[in-house]
Amino acid sequence: MLPAKRWLLVSLLATVACGGPRDVELALPVRPKLALTGKERLYIGPFLRESRDDAGAQRVTFDVAQEFERYLRRLLRKETKLVLVPPIEGLRPPTSDPLLLSAQREFWRELGARTGADFIVAGSIDFQVQDRTGYKTEEYVSPLDGRTYYRQVLIEQTGFSYDIMLQVYDARSGELALEEPLKDFQERPERRFDEFTGMFANLYALENQLIGTFVPRTVRSKRILIAP
Amino acid sequence: MRKHLVIVVAVALAAAGCAGSGGDHPSVAASVREGLQAARRSYWQEAHFRFAAAHQLQPQDAGILNNLAVALEALGRYDEALETYKKALALAPSNRSIRRNYARFAEFYTSFARGAKPKEGVGDAPR
Numbered sequence: 001m002l003p004a005k006r007w008l009l010v011s012l013l014a015t016v017a018c019g020g021p022r023d024v025e026l027a028l029p030v031r032p033k034l035a036l037t038g039k040e041r042l043y044i045g046p047f048l049r050e051s052r053d054d055a056g057a058q059r060v061t062f063d064v065a066q067e068f069e070r071y072l073r074r075l076l077r078k079e080t081k082l083v084l085v086p087p088i089e090g091l092r093p094p095t096s097d098p099l100l101l102s103a104q105r106e107f108w109r110e111l112g113a114r115t116g117a118d119f120i121v122a123g124s125i126d127f128q129v130q131d132r133t134g135y136k137t138e139e140y141v142s143p144l145d146g147r148t149y150y151r152q153v154l155i156e157q158t159g160f161s162y163d164i165m166l167q168v169y170d171a172r173s174g175e176l177a178l179e180e181p182l183k184d185f186q187e188r189p190e191r192r193f194d195e196f197t198g199m200f201a202n203l204y205a206l207e208n209q210l211i212g213t214f215v216p217r218t219v220r221s222k223r224i225l226i227a228p
Numbered sequence: 229m230r231k232h233l234v235i236v237v238a239v240a241l242a243a244a245g246c247a248g249s250g251g252d253h254p255s256v257a258a259s260v261r262e263g264l265q266a267a268r269r270s271y272w273q274e275a276h277f278r279f280a281a282a283h284q285l286q287p288q289d290a291g292i293l294n295n296l297a298v299a300l301e302a303l304g305r306y307d308e309a310l311e312t313y314k315k316a317l318a319l320a321p322s323n324r325s326i327r328r329n330y331a332r333f334a335e336f337y338t339s340f341a342r343g344a345k346p347k348e349g350v351g352d353a354p355r
Contacts, residue, residue: 021325024267026302028336031343216343221332223298224325225264226291228257 021224028221033213034119034168034178041083042076043117043171045069048093048101050126050163060195064127068164071203072121072210080215085115098124098165105174112171119177123167127202129195132157132187158193160186162202166213180213182206256282256292263295272302290320294329306337 047065069087076082094107101124108120135152142149161184168178184202211217263278276299282292293316300309313330320326 022264022268024298024302026298028301029304029340031340031345033344035344219336221336223301223329223332225267225295225298226325227264228260228291 021226023222024225025220025222027218030212030217030219032215032217033180036082036119036214038081038215039083040118041085041116043085043087043111043115043120044073044076045087046091046093046122048096048098048122048124050098050124060127060129060199062196064125064199067199068125068203071200075207075210076214079211082214085117088115093122101167102169102176102179107174108169108171109174112169112174115171117171120169120171121166122169123165123179125165126161126163127199128159128161129198130159130161132159156190158188158190158198160188160195160198160202162199162206164206166210168213178213180209182209256285256289259285260292260295263299267295267299267302270302272299275299276303288319290316290323290326293319294323294326297333298329301333306340309333310337 045065047068049063049065073084073087077084091111093101094104095101101122108122111117111120133154133156136155137150138153140149140151141147162182164182166178166180166182167176168180169175170177184205186198186201186205188198188201208217259278259282263275263282266272266274266278276296279292279296279299283289283296286292293312297309297312297316300306300312310333313326313333316323316326317330
């Protein structure tokens with residue numbers, strides 16, 4: 001028998017004799033960020049769209065705040081037993097400055113009294129579509145002389161950044177109960193990639209974190225058991 | 229003949245080398261094996277019972293302590309799991325499996341402890 005084959009057999013037998021470590025998967029609970037019974041009445045909105053005039057940022061042709069409200073409402077209806085209060089048409093945020101939102105206690109308290117909600121989920125959103133197309137330096141080994149050269153290559157890319165400051169207000173007092181920053185960045189290898197699809201790629205990536213704010217979840221995690 | 233001898237010696241050495249998890253005492257090894265079988269079927273209460281029995285007989289075995297900690301974690305007894313992982317690590321600080329388990333547990337436990345405690349009427353039961 002060849003030495004390599006012999007060692008393979010020996011190590012195989014040794015593994016069988018030893019048993020070795022074994023992987024098991026545990027389902028572990030993740031507590032929500034907000035202490036709820038799960039049956040509270042929630043009012044979703046209003047969300048404030050932060051506007052920045054950065055170079056490279058493109059204009060978005062749809063209402064980002066409204067789309068997020070609609071998305072969050074659908075997500076919470078599907079994934080939780082929380083009672084969602086019907087939205088009030090034309091309700092606008094009390095200020096255009098995201099830093100002043102939490103100071104508007106009277107507005108949140110009045111909104112709570114008007115809707116009968118226990119909590120109000122609001123906040124600010126910064127969504128940006130960026131044309132990240134540009135030239136990048138790339139290493140290139142010539143097949144002719146075997147030498148390394150550097151060349152400029154045009155990379156077409158669109159970047160989508162989604163930044164939410166999710167705020168939950170106690171609707172009775174108007175006090176801020178929770179503030180949770182959520183961020184995501186997605187890149188698509190195409191110039192002028194559809195902005196709507198890009199935004200939903202961001203939102204799907206944030207879905208778990210969004211749900212995790214309100215209800216408990218489970219995560220699966222591997223552990224190793226040591227066999228005799 | 230010589231070839232067979234090499235194989236027999238190698239297997240014997242391997243078996244002796246991995247005696248870190250209940251190999252010294254026949255009933256310890258049996259308890260650990262039964263615990264592993266129960267764990268594979270996710271019968272964690274049973275697995276815990278078997279690992280705890282093995283631990284009683286061989287308290288200085290890091291492998292058994294590791295298995296016991298995993299069972300405690302699966303049963304949601306996180307504070308006890310933390311203590312047990314620590315004991316296992318103290319006995320075998322260079323054991324990669326225990327270190328990896330402890331690191332994963334610590335990551336989970338930190339985020340779990342940071343979460344909101346459930347209000348009356350809801351347990352920690354996940355959706």
